[in-house]
Structures are given as C-alpha cells and as structure tokens.
Amino acid sequence: MANLFEIAGRETLAELDYFGRMNIQLWDTLRGMGRALPLIGNRHRWHAAVQQMLEIGVEALPMVALLAMCSGFILAMQGASELRRFGALHYVIDLVAVGFTRELGPLLTAIAVSGRSGSAFAAEIGTMKVTEEIDALKVMAFDPVEFVLAPKYLAALIAVPCLSIVAGLFGILAGGLFMFFSTHLGLVLYFRYVLASIVLRDVLAGCVKSLAFATIITHVGCLEGFRVRGGPDAVGHSTTMAVVRSTFLVVVADAIFTTIFYFVGKA
Amino acid sequence: MSLISVRDLVVEYDGRRVLDGFNLDIEAGEVTVLLGGSGSGKSTLLRQILGLERPKSGRIYVKGTDITRCSGAELKKIRRSIGVAFQSAALFNSLSLEDNVALTLREHTALTSSVIDLIVWMKLAVVGLANFGKLHPQELSGGMKKRAAVARAPALDPEILVLDEPSAGLDPIVAAELDELILFLKEAFQITALVVTHELPSAFRIADRIAMLFNGSLLAVGTKDEIRADQHPRVRQFLNRVPDNPVHTPALACYLERYVQTREAKS
Numbered sequence: 001m002a003n004l005f006e007i008a009g010r011e012t013l014a015e016l017d018y019f020g021r022m023n024i025q026l027w028d029t030l031r032g033m034g035r036a037l038p039l040i041g042n043r044h045r046w047h048a049a050v051q052q053m054l055e056i057g058v059e060a061l062p063m064v065a066l067l068a069m070c071s072g073f074i075l076a077m078q079g080a081s082e083l084r085r086f087g088a089l090h091y092v093i094d095l096v097a098v099g100f101t102r103e104l105g106p107l108l109t110a111i112a113v114s115g116r117s118g119s120a121f122a123a124e125i126g127t128m129k130v131t132e133e134i135d136a137l138k139v140m141a142f143d144p145v146e147f148v149l150a151p152k153y154l155a156a157l158i159a160v161p162c163l164s165i166v167a168g169l170f171g172i173l174a175g176g177l178f179m180f181f182s183t184h185l186g187l188v189l190y191f192r193y194v195l196a197s198i199v200l201r202d203v204l205a206g207c208v209k210s211l212a213f214a215t216i217i218t219h220v221g222c223l224e225g226f227r228v229r230g231g232p233d234a235v236g237h238s239t240t241m242a243v244v245r246s247t248f249l250v251v252v253a254d255a256i257f258t259t260i261f262y263f264v265g266k267a
Numbered sequence: 268m269s270l271i272s273v274r275d276l277v278v279e280y281d282g283r284r285v286l287d288g289f290n291l292d293i294e295a296g297e298v299t300v301l302l303g304g305s306g307s308g309k310s311t312l313l314r315q316i317l318g319l320e321r322p323k324s325g326r327i328y329v330k331g332t333d334i335t336r337c338s339g340a341e342l343k344k345i346r347r348s349i350g351v352a353f354q355s356a357a358l359f360n361s362l363s364l365e366d367n368v369a370l371t372l373r374e375h376t377a378l379t380s381s382v383i384d385l386i387v388w389m390k391l392a393v394v395g396l397a398n399f400g401k402l403h404p405q406e407l408s409g410g411m412k413k414r415a416a417v418a419r420a421p422a423l424d425p426e427i428l429v430l431d432e433p434s435a436g437l438d439p440i441v442a443a444e445l446d447e448l449i450l451f452l453k454e455a456f457q458i459t460a461l462v463v464t465h466e467l468p469s470a471f472r473i474a475d476r477i478a479m480l481f482n483g484s485l486l487a488v489g490t491k492d493e494i495r496a497d498q499h500p501r502v503r504q505f506l507n508r509v510p511d512n513p514v515h516t517p518a519l520a521c522y523l524e525r526y527v528q529t530r531e532a533k534s
Binding site for chain 2: 042044127131132133135136138139140141142143
C-alpha cells in the first residue's frame, strides 16, 4: 500500500515538475519573442519564423483541408440521418457551421498540427541535444529558447488560427456539398444560411482556442525535445511523447474552454 | 592573474563524484593540454569551464569572473570571448558549412556580408575546406566535420580557444596540420588554448603546459619536460601506453579449452 502511495507521489511530483518547466519555458519564450518579430526584432529570427510558418501552415494545408472535408461530410450525414426524422434537416446547416467554427475547425487543426509539427519540434530539438548543437548554441552566446523556440512559437501563433479558419471553411463547404446533393440546396443560399447562423463570438471563440492549442503544441513539442537525454532512442521516445501529451492536453484545454464559453454564453 | 582559474571544483552526477576538489590555472597566451584516460573527467572539466553545467561546489574564474555565480548576461559576454570545437563537431545540420562559420559573425558583429564571406572563406581555407563551404555537415566525412568545427571555433577571433579532441579520427597529416594551426593561432593572435587530446605526439607538439587527470583529480601539471620526467606510476603508465588489465593469455587458453571440452561432452 505504501508502495502505491510512493508511486502516486512520485508521479504527481514528476507531472508538477513537467508543468513547472513548461511554464518557465513559456515565460522565457515570451521574453524572447520580441527578437523574432519583424522590423523591431532580429531579422534572422523573423526569417526562421516565416520558414516555420510555411512548414506548420502551408505544408499542412492539404492534409487539414482533406481532414475537414471528410469530417464535414460525416457530421452533416450523421446529423441529417437523425434530424430528418423530425423534419429538421435545415438544422444540419447550423450544426455544421457552428460546430466547425467553434469546435471542430480548431480541434481538427490542432490534432493535425500536433502530429505533424509537434513531433517535428521534438525530433529536431532532441537531435540537436544529442548532437550537442544546443550546447554549441550556448557557448556561441545564443539563447537556445530565443534561437530555436521563439520563431516556432511565433509561427504557430499565426499559422494555427489561420489553418483553423481554413479547416472551418472546408468543413462548412463539405456540409454545403452534402446539402446540395441531398436537398438540391444551392451553395450560395447555403452560405447565406451559414452566415446567418454564426456570430462573431463563435469565430472569436475558435480563434482563442486555436491560440491556446498553438501554445500547447509548440511548448510540449519543444520541451520534450529539450528534455532528451541519451541517444537516438531517446529522440524517438520524445517524439512519441510530444504527440501523446500535446493531443491529450489539447483535448483537455478544449473541454475547459468549451465549458467557460458555455457558461459565459448563458450569462 | 591566470586567465582561467579552477578552484576546489567538485562535480557529481547522481551522487557519483566525477571531479573531486579540482584545482587548475591556465595562463594567458599558453596552450594547455588536458591528458587523461577515458572517464578521468576531462570533458566534464571543459563543460564546467564553458558554463554548460553547474558544479556541486567550487569556483571557476574566467577572465576574473566567477562563472559559477555570475548572471546569464555576464556568462554570455564571457562566452563571446571563447571559441569551442566540440568532440562531436556539433555543426548545425540545417546550415551549410559557410553558414555554420558565419553564424556568430552575422549575429554578434556589424560586419557587412562581403567581409563576412571573406572571413568565412579564410577560416575554411585554413583547414582545407574552402571548396566545401556550400555542403551541409551530413555530406561530409567525420574528419571534415572535425576540421569544420575547428574552423568555426575561432570565427570571432576569441581570446580563448577550447578544443575537445580535435585530432581524434583524423589522418596523421591532417592532425599534424591542425597542430600547426593551433600553434599559428597562438603565435599570431596570442590566443589561449585549452586542448583535450589522447594523441601523445600532438600533445607534446602543441603544449606549453600539460595537465594530467586521473579519477577526477589532477595527477600532474607542468611543462612538457616536467611531464616527461614525472615518475608517478600512472603518468609513466599513460606515457608508456601500458594497459591496466593485460589479456592473460594462459588463462584465456585454459578457459577456451574447458569450453570446448564441455561442448564436446554435451554432443
């Protein structure tokens, strides 16, 4: 029994240590973010941030679009099969529009970015640790957080909300295609209904979630990379942990945000 | 006053003592070679002098500043006066050789790109890599990587040059060229060099002073002649290349004979 308490205590302390490190890393990154900004910062960091935006955002675009289209079809078809029974097929439009703007757009994007970029951050920084490149940066009087992490974070803060909006658009488009083929509702009319069903607060809620997800994915991925000790097997482990932890934390954060928005919306 | 002064340094990893009350002075303008067997604490000492790790106790003064107690900004300032070539080369794999050498020049100086290009070409030419500047580290042989690391280390014309096993894995001609380069840098720029090496001919060619480590302590320190004349058994063993546990041939033969007999009995 004592052994069980020991394990629970050790695991709790380990998790607290993890979150403590992540908060310190977040604070260090925010302090170094100014150096990654255009015009006022270091142009090399800004160039690195733009490069990261291409990798996180543009390269993920086809995958996110396809994921959103498929999910849009699924949501519309599942919704229609139930709502049809009550003669409320037109509510599929609200379901898809609101669902993708507030929820599925940011969430699907976060899962895709976590798998693509979160793992890439962990692998890149982990390899840099193993090959002593991080130590080389330090002895060259560079701050590894500012040099490596700040451009990635800035890029994620811009790319992930943009991707979320694109995912929302493709998901809603898929709903429109479904409505066109099932009820012959024209796409122009469909998008008018969509615009009528969503309000600015839905878009803002989606953007706030996207920013939080970008923060989680970047910092979990980079922290897993910085924590690497040992050889290539440790890099593989950190990559896996980056995806597992960031996906889990994204879903938890989504639940918290949704709860907050639900009660704020009711009030 | 010594340029680098190590006082009563104690370093432990998970309770295992790696450096035990270590003292060493490195004088300005001298080439000091650290000799010692594997696990004697040479690389640990280098990491401490570079401020990459914190000791359990003791002090390290670099240019009069205690780097075990100084602020991050002070440490950065000191690091700008130190050039380091790591044992694993630690070149940035995402950058070409030219960019590896140019990185500190671009970030820490206001030199124009044409001047930086010229300096980079000169640094690479010194180690025979002038025609390989466009290649990335993964396209180079192990020896070429080492030479590139040695070219990168003095990019900012530092006061102190730290080289961790620079000639390990190099052919004798390139290793000899590297020795001459270190001597040239010392003569031309009064550079202070701290070199870790296992290569005895190289050590005795370049050293002004040799410090020999054993089990985390300083065994002997002195000029080349003083070390050659030292009668400490461990120093003699190291210089005469006498193995610690010589293979006991009769015992091995006896063991093999018993093994064969057992196998025959079983079959």
